[in-house]
Amino acid sequence: MASERPQDLWPAPLAGGPVRARIAVPGSKSLTNRYLILAALAEAPSRLRRPLRSRDTALMAGALEALGAQVHKDDDSWTVVPLPDSPAAGEARVDCGLAGTVMRFIPPVAALSRRDVVLDGDPGARTRPMAALIDALTGLGVKTRSADGYLPLRLSAPEGVRGGDIAIDASASSQFVSALLLSGGGFDLGVTVRHTGQTLPSRPHIDMTLETLSDVGVVHSEPQPGVWEVDPGRPRSFDVLIEPDLSNATPFLAAALVTGGRVTVPDWPAHTHQAGDAFRWIAEAFGGTAELDRDGLHVTGPGALNGVDLDLGDVGELTPTVAALAALADGPSRLRGIAHLRGHETDRLMALTTEINRLGGDAEETADGLLIRPRALRGGRFETYHDHRMAHAGAILGLAVPGVDVVDIATTGKTLPQFPELWAQLLSGAAA
Ligand SMILES: O=C(O)C1=C[C@@H](OP(=O)(O)O)[C@@H](O)[C@H](O)C1
Ligand SMILES: C=C(OP(=O)(O)O)C(=O)O
DSSP states (O other): OOOOGGGEEEEOOSSSSEEEEEEHHHHHOHHHHHHHHHHHHHSOOEEESSOOOSHHHHHHHHHHHHOOOOOEEEESSSEEEOSSSSSOOSEEEOOOTTTTHHHHHHHHHHHTTTTEEEEEEEGGGGGSOOHHHHHHHTTOOOOEETTEEEEEEEEETTTOOOOEEEEOOOOOOHHHHHHHHHHHHTTOEEEEEOOOOOOOOOOOHHHHHHHHHHHOOOOEEEEEEEEEEEEEEEOOOEEEEEEEEHHHHHHHHHHHHHHTTTEEEETTHHHOOGGGGGHHHHHTTTTTTTETTTTTEEEEESSSSOOOEEGGGGGGGGGHHHHHHHHTTTSSSEEEEEEGGGGGGSSSHHEEEEEEEHHOOOEETTTTEEEOOOOOOOOOOEEETOHHHHHHHHHHHHHHHTTEEEEEEEGGTOTTHHHHHHHHHHHHTBBB
């Protein structure tokens, strides 16, 4: 059996005292990948300023290039030349990695390219939900063939995509809805998407999609809750500044809560649909304070953390950060509304439960979330399951628990390749 190389284990640094730091985080994954899609479908070249440079955005750029667009990457901006009007010959192959935004947002664009396209990804991508989106595309006039509703997916629409009215159960992922809305203007009839499921996760991410459509002049409406219409029409070319990634800011802000310190994240937008913005009220639920001013967001930690009872359905991607905080709190916590996390990068409810308990904690899965009760933690291995946010959770726990070794810290490269350096910067401001 191959022995593990020492560099695969990252000893999470223990905070020597309250951290005091100012951490600037790179651009938003969700916004970078939405604007890349819209730029590829636009009438003329567009520019993204301060895009996120990470595995997920490189995969999105690579996918669009495979379909015939061009992405020119300068230091501080990416210029996108849209897909050509006449399809190139031959089959295109798209690597989705483990990126939900790529595996969900690219299929409708692939159909609009009028090429034969095969999409596949990491082994973990082959278990993430796709069936509802594939069925919807079939209903809109795309020929599809998949492995029982999962990647790999083969599709083609040589005559273009008819579009029209489609019902879809998006309870497994809001990204199904966003995918159809982002490309819907390119369909002959536009698209009307009706969500039929009982629950709809990550609603702010759908609002983000609608706002980006407005930014580029694609006409849309929401005639009733759970129904969205996009008129036929191409995005106009645009030049946009990408907001910092607020979800990636949360582990650094969490460090202020864990250590009773103060962390500032500059350039925090006053108006945003990013999930990470919810950390302002989450920090207060744990007993901290969050102040937003022109300098950025400042989070200050309390002496000890409260337990919390939170519905995270709108902001599920924050769960690993919140669960790590809950495992360090003085009282019990309940996290609700997040059953769909079983289909994220990994089954996050299973992963968080297993890893918190491996460190001696007391976490339990419920039908739609987690129960986490206070218990003294000890050091040990913290597995990350190819999940960038599991690595963030391990780092947060390691601030307070000596001897936490995070496996494969490089998995943070999915959305924040600079995570280890930024974490060191955070700790260099810790006053004993
Ligand atoms: O549209 C997006 O950019 C995202 C939507 C959400 O997906 P789900 O609705 O599948 O949770 C979120 O968790 C993911 O990190 C990014
Ligand atoms: C769920 C996430 O990612 P993805 O875009 O791959 O769905 C996430 O980043 O927490």
